[in-house]
Amino acid sequence: MTRVLVVRLDSDGDVLLSGPAVRAVAAGADEVVALVGPRGRQAAGLLPGVDAVTVWRCAWVDGEPPPVTRADTLAVVDALAALRIDEAVVLTSFHQSPLPTALVLRLAGIPRITAASVDYPGSLLDVRLRPGDPVLDPTVDLPDDLPEAERAVAIAARAGYPLPAGDDGRLAVALDDEARAQAAALLAARDVTGDYVVLHPGASVPARAWSPHRAAEGVAALAAAGHRVVVTGAPGESDLTAAVAGRDGVDLGGRTGFGSLAAVLAGARAVVVGNTGPAHLASAVGVPVVSLFAPVVPPERWAPYGVRRILLGDQDAPCRGTRARTCPVPGHPCLDTVRGAHIVDAVATLVHGE
Template sequence: MSRVLVVRLDSDGDVLLAGPAVRAVAAGADEVIAVVGPRGRQAAGLLPGVDAVAVWRCAWVDAEPPPVTREDTAALVDALAALHADEAVVLTSFHQSPLPTALVLRLAGVPRITAASVDYPGSLLDVRLRPGDPALDATVDLPDDLPEAERALEIAERAGYPLPSGDDGRLAVTVDADARRDAADVLAAHDVTGDYVVLHPGASVPARAWSPHRAAEGVAALAEAGHRVVVTGAPGEVALTAEVAGRAGVDLGGRTRFGALAAVLAGARAVVVGNTGPAHLAAAVGVPVVSLFAPVVPPERWAPHGVRRILLGDQGAPCRGTRARNCPVPGHPCLDTVRGVDVVDAVARLINGE
């Protein structure tokens, strides 16, 4: 019996983008354990092919990293060793090194490790992919401009786990009956029946969010255009969703767990959202996305994958490629130049199949 760890230690959106790679590994392994950060636990629980989830708050990946101590590292090594894994497939983005993770996995006794690494891995990796720019280096076998989901699939395939026949490689989640019932109940409680559009104003990274006053303008414009607008958000975003929904929208902030949010998104005609986890959750349930995309990260890697989408926002703004978590430009011009009428037009185009 083969037990494989698929390691992706970032947030929910990153874990959702790893979903096709997880399915590829699951097709060739007897058991898959998703090793994720605490910010990715919700998404991991929805991925087809995951048999169990292990949580690791990784000091070189987490946005608010814990200190590295000998005691914590020893406990982590023991916890990973207790999984008795035969192999690990380590999924990282182009800006992350897998080598500290591989070292911990080696100390935990994992005998075979695959990852993409710019740096020489020595004995830390058994299978190494070389990322970079093929135009500059002929030895590159993992171009840096691949969409994140395709990058993860390339790593899984090099480990020996191609997508099975009939799998289209799109994002996917499993939404159980409880989540669907919770979504139906909360929508019914707010008298939402028939067609609706979702606007999700929050983002895990502030620089990637439309400003609240612009999001409120978007809700009002969509409502004026005849749409029923549902505003969603996490429990920590209830003040934001109340402000954005106003009197024109239906405020569901804090009222849906992650699985129920997936079900709410699945029932929408379109979703308006920044570059954050729910954008990828919308893609995973197959709903067209109006992506309010701040160019602090490249859209070719991080835009919603595998669904019809329209990107709004100035992709040539001064913040382009900075990876900034807080907008470095006064007035947040990359997104706040987007107006409510622009969102109304984009939603209409998606609904009409353009």
């Protein structure tokens, strides 16, 4: 029996983008254990191919990192050793080094580790993929600006786990009957029975969020154009969603779990959202996305993947490529130049091809 650890220690969106790679590993392994950070636990629980989920708040990946201590590190090593893992596939973005993680995995006794690394790994990695390397399989290359989902698939393929025949490589989640029933009840209770558009105003990184007054303008403009607008948000965003929904939208902020949010998104004609987890959740349920994309990270890597999409926002703004978490430019011009009319036009194009 082959038990493979697939590692992605970031947020829900990053974990969703690793989904095709997880399916590739699952097609060739007996059991897949997902090792994720606490911000990615919800997404990991929805990924097809995942048999078990283990959570590690990794100090060199988490956005609000804990201190690195000997006791915590040894506790993680012991916990991973107890899983009796046969090999690990470490998935990282281009700006992350997998080597500190590989060291922990090696100390846990994992005998085979695959990752992409620019830096010399010594004996930390058994299989290494790096940009510009000649590869035996020309389909397993790692060019610059590869979408994150494809990067993860390339790493899995180099480990010996290609996507199986018939798998289109798109994002996917498994929704259970309970999540669907919860979503249906929430919508019915607010008399949302026909077509609707979802607007999700929040973002895990503030620099990637549309300002609340602009989001409220978007809701009003969509409603004036004849759309029923459902506003969604995490439990901590209920004040935001209430303000954004106003009198024109249906406020579901804080009322959905991750699974029921996926079900709400799955019923939408289109989703308007920033570069945050629900954008990738919308992609995973196959819904067109109007992406309010702040260029602090490259859209080539993190734009909604595998669905019809329209990107809005100034991709040449001064914040481009900074990976800033808080907008470094007064007035947030990359997104706040997007107005309600732009949203209406983008939704019309996605829904009607106008």
